[in-house]
Amino acid sequence: MRLDKFICKSTELTRTEAKKLLKSGEVRVNGEVAKNAAMQVHENNTVTIDGQVLSARGSRYYILHKVADTICSNVDEVYPSVLHAIEVDKAFDLHIAGRLDADTTGLVLVTDDGRWSHNVISPKKHCQKTYRVWLRSDIDDDNLAALVARFDSGLQLQGEDDLTRPAILTRVAQADLVDETAYRSEVLLTITEGKYHQVKRMFAAVGNRVIGLHREQIGEIVLGDLAPGEWRELTEDEIAQFT
The missing domain is CATH 3.30.70.1560 (Alpha-L RNA-binding motif)
Known part of the structure; x- marks a missing residue:
């Protein structure tokens, strides 16, 4: 996971605020000052701010029934982003695992777990x-x-x-x-x-x-009777399909 993303998942900071913090030299990884926002950190790394050890929140996984005239993007363009429909904190830190065109409706998977979404969309997985x-x-x-x-x-x-x-x-x-x-x-x-x-x-x-x-x-995740514009958390069994 990128260091700036790890900081966002461990604090209330935005991505912009995390990058400013990194430039200040207040962040350390395994005891060494880290300023590169793109630095990859892993489970066995220790990340601290002013000596306080950070612990990332768990990843989030949702299913959304996309309506027409919305886009699978983290920014609004001609049409609004589908992320407006997901009423959770920091919804725009999430991303879409498998996009749909603006005029296409139906099942969209949304997460902040990059490895998981890769397993959904990678051609090698034959999903x-x-x-x-x-x-x-x-x-x-x-x-x-x-x-x-x-x-x-x-x-x-x-x-x-x-x-x-x-x-x-x-x-x-x-x-x-x-x-x-x-x-x-x-x-x-x-x-x-x-x-x-x-x-x-x-x-x-x-x-x-x-x-x-x-x-x-x-995969085995079905839209079912989820109403247009509605969303829910994925179940543990649904998440496990792509872990």
Whole structure:
């Protein structure tokens, strides 16, 4: 963990205040003056301020039901950050483990544990993420099997050298079951990577267009009946999936 982050997790100081404190020479790591905010400290290091030993608070883990027109960022831009929805102290010291586009809704994981979030988003971990997707065009019975096979074999995305990893496509509804003025097909798609706009680009690669996107599951963590805009702490079992 970075030294400035460790100080923030051990005190009420902000990141800016922690960096000022470091410049003053009042912080020591294992008895030596430390001024580098990016210095990595570990469990066996002793960090002190004016001789007082610091002890970092435990990491925090949350699930949030993201609403549309919010962004997975620690700063507000055109749209507000999703972190405004999480009503805890120092919410903006948290970060998002697996971002969603502003217009995409659904499951977002939020934490201040960098190692844990790496296990969620690292391509090497092959973590499954399931999306409910609403499409502009039909997926009829005649081409369903072929389309499922194409997603399973991997698709060539524009601007990418390699095919996407195998993905699981399941049709949920057709036009006669839904409002045709809004969308023509509803599917579930499970992927194990997180390329830029990947779901939208995958359907573009097969001649369809995503008009609605909602993430329902990451690994074994399910959004369930958590209402839009609501959040909760993750359970110990949910946290353990990525430790």
